[in-house]
Amino acid sequence: MSPVWRLGPQVLARAALTYLAEPADPALGALLEVCEPAEVLAAIKAGTLPAIKADALLATDLTDNPARRRALQAAVNRWRLRLPWLPDDAGLAAARRDGIRLICPADPRWPGRLDELGPVRPYALWLRGQADLYEACLRSVSMVGSRAATGYGAHMAGEIAADLGERGWTVVSGGAYGIDAAAHRGALVTGAVTIAVLACGVDYPYPAGHADLFATIAEHGLVISEWPPGRQPARLRFLVRNRTIAALSCGTVIVEAGERSGALNTARHAAQLGKPLMAVPGPVTSAQSAGCHRIIREWGATCVTSADHIIEMLSPLGTPETLPAPATGAPTATVLPSRNPQPATADATPSRDELDADSARVLDALPARGAAGTSTIAAEAGVDLDTVLRCLGMLAGSGFIERCDRGWRLRKP
């Protein structure tokens, strides 16, 4: 028996449901509240409504509501249309070969915050990358904004994300051009975990120009999606995806947003979930800041200008102490070196001899006095940007170097 089957029929069924139904389908959400996923899948395959226990009938409003019954049956018929394209094992074996995992609500590492979405919580999440989703979300900030970002907006997103990463916070964003990319990259520079929540399969390179960025994110953090591998993006999927970005973190920051930016949709989800909503101000003369100013003025979003302000807003929610412990079976949360906000103590710092060749080169490329920027260090060390990011993060996590205003510098022993 393949390892996939050890996951059990409910996991397999949830994987299959991500193929058959669009996320946040209220009909499927209602059924999953009263039936096991495998029962719902079996019913879809049979073309009928699943058997619902008598004491749960009321929850689905099916007892004396023929219209409701017809609507649910229509939904089943709709999901059924996609059955011919459902892979035999719901694509789990192929996904595993590509380094893609599935995580379900019953999993102890499922982020409990997603359950705040109620009936529209994800059926499951596809994950690309080795980071621990539960732990990465404990102290996390969603940072989103315009694709048509200005230089100012990209700068702010990058700086604030880097500062958040340096302080041990995970940056969650949407992997889009502009602000999203700047936020992910800012976090990567500090070696922090960052999470890209896509509106397509985690193996689907959209936008195409971000294929390398997603690969780098998967290496240091997570690329996640409610859609199964291979699924293409679509306009409405971005809007549906946004609720997950808002739900996954302690709070949401809008860095730049035009009056009609999709980022404001994410902001609205955050507000509706009762989560802290923040916005970075900008020049009034910039259309890309108009949405930020509007949500500060009209929605009561907090005006933030630094990582400090964001952490101050979120800390009561985000500190591990005040978060509920993961469900049974979860290992004790451990702080990964790369996410450690405190420099490692001298005792814990590995010796230079233990460094891999690339990291040793990068460490040697740092000036003896003062600091250097990431690209200068990459050029000096003769390694590519991806390698320098990986090495800088590791070296910072191990206490060899530290980030400062002007880039990176050696830590004093």
Add this chain to the structure above:
Amino acid sequence: MSPVWRLGPQVLARAALTYLAEPADPALGALLEVCEPAEVLAAIKAGTLPAIKADALLATDLTDNPARRRALQAAVNRWRLRLPWLPDDAGLAAARRDGIRLICPADPRWPGRLDELGPVRPYALWLRGQADLYEACLRSVSMVGSRAATGYGAHMAGEIAADLGERGWTVVSGGAYGIDAAAHRGALVTGAVTIAVLACGVDYPYPAGHADLFATIAEHGLVISEWPPGRQPARLRFLVRNRTIAALSCGTVIVEAGERSGALNTARHAAQLGKPLMAVPGPVTSAQSAGCHRIIREWGATCVTSADHIIEMLSPLGTPETLPAPATGAPTATVLPSRNPQPATADATPSRDELDADSARVLDALPARGAAGTSTIAAEAGVDLDTVLRCLGMLAGSGFIERCDRGWRLRKP
């Protein structure tokens, strides 16, 4: 008998007190709450405490408080030191020759809002300019900010002030370099009344580079001060002056302010008076916007990006309907043409033949189609900036022209 004496002994005494005491002296404020100004002046001249009616003794805390009595006597002695420099008629005749008036709390045109300052309200105000202070303050906004303004800040102050002026709102500011000057100039461009509240005599050109600006303001609006003519500015006087800027208007807008800007002192006065406090956001990367962002985040100042937002905040307070009527004897408030937010009707528009030569030249300088900026029009008409401002305001008020995004344009008949 000179016209000055017709003002009465109390007015004369208040004029004299502006020479003898610094504004907002709590000792003088307390005495003026229980004594007539002339009695206080006579006591100062005699070097004693004024006779206080028995039923008012409690208010000054003099009944059984020798320390309080000693402190008041010390204040009298302090004020007395300046007696040798007090002009015979408190400088009123000379001031009148220079076009300077005095207005006192008993005057029906005294802005009642100033009384919200309680014991630190101005003893009197010296006015340069013919505008009606009471009416000018009915719908007014204090707009202040950094002297070290950026191009962005000056642009925002000018644009918002011009829009406010166009909508019939008076801009109150401090006459300083930077944001203050941009706010005054923006209002002047629309022919609106603007009020400069100085920390020195209204005839004292400080800063020296603003002598012409103050002359222009006095022509179209008011230059006012609590200090008598000829008095020089001093560091502490600016801080004392700020409470008057905040008290005079319906609300205060900070356009740019560094973390330690004096504008935040004005902001604090507005907040303490319970008046709407607003701030214009800017780039986080600009130190001159840091103060604005801070008061939005920490003091709850409203984030505003346009005149519309400001008017929306202030209208419940600022519309003439909801303001108390002026004290007895006040003429009915009339809307001056230059402050009329609605273009004059065609019937009310004077004919071109009635225009003075400068205004006719300025009107001819406007393009037949489209719009032109103020300086372009000045160059085209061959008149100086001061003249073009005066003429544009008159022409707009008379319905010949109107302001638009790109400057000024002819109004369609």
